[in-house]
Amino acid sequence: MNAFAGISTYYRRFRPGIPAELAALLDEVAPTDRPRHLLDIGTGPGLVVHALLPYFDDLFAVDAEPGMLTEAEAMLRPALDTAHRLQLRHALAEDFLPPEGWQPHLVTCGRVFHWLNQPRFLDRLSEYMAPEGVVAVFSDRSLWTADSPWQQAARQVVLDFLGEQRRAGDGVFSAPGPSYEEVLRASAFSHVTSTIVAVRRQWKIPQVLGYLYSTSFAAPHLFGDRRDAFELAVSNALTPFADRGVLMEDNAFTVLTARRPSAHEGR
Template identity: 90%
Template sequence: MNAFAGTSAYYRRFRPGIPITLAALLDQAAPTDSPRRLLDIGTGPGLVVHALLPYFDDLIAVDAEPGMITEAEALLRPALDTAHRLQLRHSLAEDFLPPEGWQPHLVTCGRVFHWLNQSPFLDRLSEYLAPDGVVAVFSDRSLWTADTPWQQATREVVQDFLGEQRKAGDGVFSTPGPPYEEVLRASAFSHVTSTVVVPVRRQWKISQVLGYLYSTSFAAPHLFGDRRDAFELAVTNALAPFADSGVLTEDNAFTVLTARRPSPPEGR
């Protein structure tokens, strides 16, 4: 089973999108061409594409989970105008090939790089990324890895119900591989920027935290079976002492790497 099976509707409703400052940073990192092409890998319900619509007019969004493609269609189509061209593709990132001659100027991998077979994906990407194109890899901390007291309390409830080890759908979350910067430097896109950090502050209601949990691979709805009501009550009871007038505050940050091919030596 796909690790995110059954999470797509929750992902669209409860996962935060990317902040305006990050969208502007991605815009500035990519070359300007017309038409300006964006390829979003692991698009989910299209949150990154939606944030980048002001900057790109020819867009392809790819995801391996059919439900995510359905949600992306619902989110993105109403936001398009006549200047936009959008294609939604159901595919693994490592298998995806764009239409012949279509070369993206920016490829975004938001909250997805860990899930990819990274080296084969980057090898395939080198076949079709525009010569001066940019790969952007970015993510924020998930509730599992965040460290505020209320987030730790939430994680402990998940572990009480599903076990100490982090789930990934019906499987187990794999140990992270080499640092992303190292993986990128070993690829065709070896010119890597230093990490940029984009801070973000969010406020949550307890019901939104539950919706967020159901959008994740480690707390997907089907994992709880007939114990969902008990799980929701346990989360509510655990978070109530931390809520200020019903609100939980989170300070998070996106870490961003951009990479491109190295410039050819002068004279060539």
């Protein structure tokens, strides 16, 4: 089951990218070898790769959903110059192997780590990561977990239409296991640093609807013939919170950067 099948266009149009501060942080923590290699896991429409183009030369973007790779191709190819080399790969993160001798200096997992078999992925990654390479796991709060009044109102509409159990495509969202930091510390990349990067966004109601349709818990097909009613209910719920049509969001990315410990640090 791919919880993101059929929503790639919404994802590209309505999912926020990463802020410049987060891109700069990832540039700072990664080795500076040239050509500089980036591997983006669960690339979606290529939002993270796009933000990191100023910092990396040789880029791999991997996703398990073909529609996402189509959107990534459309977003990224026009932004490339002759200094860049981009390869898109349809693969599960746990199964991906780069070409012989290609070692990433930075591996990014933005909003995707929950969906992976995390120990298996990290074991596979340890086989081909550059010796000083860094894996970065980061996500902001989704509308499901955010806590502002207008976001709670939008989430309640989703619950009213789809039930109390959080959906994940045609299945249900699995309970989280150990914290991401625990998982990383138990892997080869046991030297972990945590950083918070704040972000403020403005939304209009149609953008909120587009965002909802980009998620696994409110994908368009889940509403069937009640989709028009759902859109009207979201609009009615959010209109009282909008200031001249604008909804403000204060959010933050939790960023975990992990690398192999040096010889004197041990495990």
